Structures are given as structure tokens and as C-alpha cells.
Amino acid sequence: MTQSLHLLHVDAFTPQGWVRDACISIAAGKITDIFPYKNGMPMPEGKCLERKGWIASPGWIELQINGAFGVDFAEEPQRMWEIAARLPEFGFTAFLPTIVTSPPAVFQQAIEVWKGGPPTGWQGAIPLGLHFEGPFLNPKKKGAHNPQLLQPPNPNLVADWDAANGVRLVTLAPELPGAYELAQTLRERGIVLSIGHSYATYEEALTAFEQGFRYVTHLYNAMTPLEYRAPGLVGAVLTHPEITVSLIADGIHVHPAMLKLAYQTRSPDHVVLVTDAMSALGMPPGRYPLGGKQEVFVDGHSARLADGTLAGSLLKPADALRNMMTFCDAPMEKILPCLTSTPAAVLGLSNKGTLQVGADADLTLLDPEGNLAMTLVGGEIVYEA
Numbered sequence: 001m002t003q004s005l006h007l008l009h010v011d012a013f014t015p016q017g018w019v020r021d022a023c024i025s026i027a028a029g030k031i032t033d034i035f036p037y038k039n040g041m042p043m044p045e046g047k048c049l050e051r052k053g054w055i056a057s058p059g060w061i062e063l064q065i066n067g068a069f070g071v072d073f074a075e076e077p078q079r080m081w082e083i084a085a086r087l088p089e090f091g092f093t094a095f096l097p098t099i100v101t102s103p104p105a106v107f108q109q110a111i112e113v114w115k116g117g118p119p120t121g122w123q124g125a126i127p128l129g130l131h132f133e134g135p136f137l138n139p140k141k142k143g144a145h146n147p148q149l150l151q152p153p154n155p156n157l158v159a160d161w162d163a164a165n166g167v168r169l170v171t172l173a174p175e176l177p178g179a180y181e182l183a184q185t186l187r188e189r190g191i192v193l194s195i196g197h198s199y200a201t202y203e204e205a206l207t208a209f210e211q212g213f214r215y216v217t218h219l220y221n222a223m224t225p226l227e228y229r230a231p232g233l234v235g236a237v238l239t240h241p242e243i244t245v246s247l248i249a250d251g252i253h254v255h256p257a258m259l260k261l262a263y264q265t266r267s268p269d270h271v272v273l274v275t276d277a278m279s280a281l282g283m284p285p286g287r288y289p290l291g292g293k294q295e296v297f298v299d300g301h302s303a304r305l306a307d308g309t310l311a312g313s314l315l316k317p318a319d320a321l322r323n324m325m326t327f328c329d330a331p332m333e334k335i336l337p338c339l340t341s342t343p344a345a346v347l348g349l350s351n352k353g354t355l356q357v358g359a360d361a362d363l364t365l366l367d368p369e370g371n372l373a374m375t376l377v378g379g380e381i382v383y384e385a
Helices: 077-084 104-116 179-188 202-210 232-238 256-264 317-327 332-339 341-346
Strands: 005-014 017-027 030-036 047-050 055-058 060-065 092-100 130-133 167-172 192-195 244-248 271-274 286-290 294-298 363-366 372-377 380-384
Touching (some): 005 332, 005 363, 055 332, 060 130, 060 271, 060 341, 077 092, 077 104, 092 104, 092 363, 104 130, 167 179, 179 192, 202 232, 232 256, 256 317, 271 317, 271 341, 317 332
Parallel strands (some): 005 047, 005 055, 060 092, 092 130, 130 167, 167 192, 244 271
Antiparallel strands (some): 005 017, 017 030, 055 363, 363 372
């Protein structure tokens, strides 16, 4: 039987706020206790790690990542578990491998790889399912997606798309003919619907909200912008704070002032920080693959197609956290939910994204300077700086 683990003298971020100088007790992959640990108290039985001043956050959950360490999930879906094993190096404890617009066989292969499960003895960030970003996107807002592979909404292409097969999130353009019928089918199968890569007007966006779209993929990017006579999709989102949005907080995809504006229009439980990282994450500058048989040029700051179009990011979640704290002039506790409890809520998960008794013991720990120091998944240390 695995012995219990106790993290001592950490500052724990819980749903009730900070528990300073805390002990977090873990057993059988679950959090069993969180309490202030005062000097002179007896050592708990089991393995004890004293980490004075460290910040204990719920494990970080990523809803949009295209790849890392030279591997693109849409180009090599069979390597999903291999890359998942290394994502704790960035503080991720769970994530959705994201498959961008690709041939239908690629989406099917991703489903089979996810359903096949991890190899024996595997440890890493848990793939909670899949995010299919495409192929039902508007060609006018294709971004870095291969336009030759875009498709109109087609129920025949989604026969195996359901939550039981791991498809948890689908991004599509609701203004396309047949999109609402397809969306209803996906929603009935337990899939979260997201608006993205869309040329929707303000009015079409409101209709999409009524049709069950409650999430928006990388707000501002690849969608109709805010104009004073034509509010567009962005205007619809900014004036409807009940819609959850994802943001790429690298300061490149979106101006810091616009990130702050989006954050100010809604509570943190309706904001998700995503990296939208591509295969060059964790790699040196060079040329890297992107789904749809495309090549991306990486200079160490951004990832772009040959024509200069942004093609994912190189953003790390710790940097996204720091950036949003700076851009929004907000303390850490006001931004941490955007990496933890909010993405968990998007997927309907109550056992992740939170530090409380009975929750999964997934933790991301930062040192007193705010640098990633340790990642735990299911109570096991899977990364230590």
C-alpha cells in the first residue's frame, strides 16, 4: 500500500481562499485533509515534504494545446500519451489534446488512441478527452487552418464523436449552414460546444448562445471584431458575461488591454486561460509541423505560417498566469481559477481543479518566486524542477 504524502508549510489555494502555512495530506490519489500546520505540531505519519513558502495550486488544466516537444497531435496522434507524460514539466495535470482541421481519418485515429489508454506504468498529465477544433470552420476566419481541409457541417463525419469516445469539446462556426442541427446532435452526446473561427454577426452569435453554445475559443482571434455599428461576435461575447471564454495571454495574440477588458466583463469562473501551444513548445527555434500538413516557422517568440499568420503559440501556463496578473492588475487568487476550477467546470468535472477534501490530488506547486517547482497527478510526483 502506498504511504500517505504530506506537503508541509505550503500556502494552499482552496475554494474558501488561502490556507497559509498549511499541511495538505494525500492518500490513495485523493486529498484527505488541508489544515494550518503550526510549528510544534507533530509530524503526520507517512512521507512529509516541507516546502515553506511554496504556493499549492490545484492542478492546471489545459483545454487547447496542439502539441509540444516537436510533436503535433494532429500529425502524430499516436504519440499522444508520450507527450502527455511530459506536460507536467509545464505544470499541467490534465488537458485536452487538440486536433485542428485535418482529414476525417485523423480525428478517428485520435479517438482510437485516446480510447486505447496509456501504456503500462505510464505517468503524466491526464488526457481528459479530445478537443476537435475543426473542420467545421468559416473559411473567412480560417486562421492557420488548412483551407483545403475545411468542411461544411456534415453529420456523416461525426458518427463516432461523443463524450464516451473522448470527444469533449468541439469548436465550430455556428453561422455555417447546418451548424445548429449538427450542434444539437453533438450536445445530445455530451459534447461542449464552442464558437470559434467564425464570421458570425452579433445577431447570429446571440442565436448561437440560445442554441447551446456556452464557450468561445480564443476570444478575439479568428472572429468578427468589435465595431461601434456592428458589434460582431466579440461584442456579443463581451456583453454576455454568462458565456465562458478562453484567452491566449501571451501579449502577442491579443493586446493586453483587450485581455483586461474581457476579464473585467465577467467573473474568473467564466474565463479560461489556454496556451494554444503548438509542437514547438519546449523546443528551440526552427520549423515545426501543424496539423493539416502545414509548416510553422518559430523564432523563439511566436509561431507563424510562411505568410505571417499566427499558428498557435509558445506560451507556458506559468507565463500566462503572470501575464494576466500584470495585464489585469489582479492578485494570483483572482487568476488561478482560470487555469483550474473554470476549465474543470467547462467539462463538468467536480473532482479536479480544486483543493478540497475528496478531490483528486492533482497539484501544481510554485516556489516563493512563482516559478514552477513540482507537479503532482493523483498524489504522485510526476515532475520536480
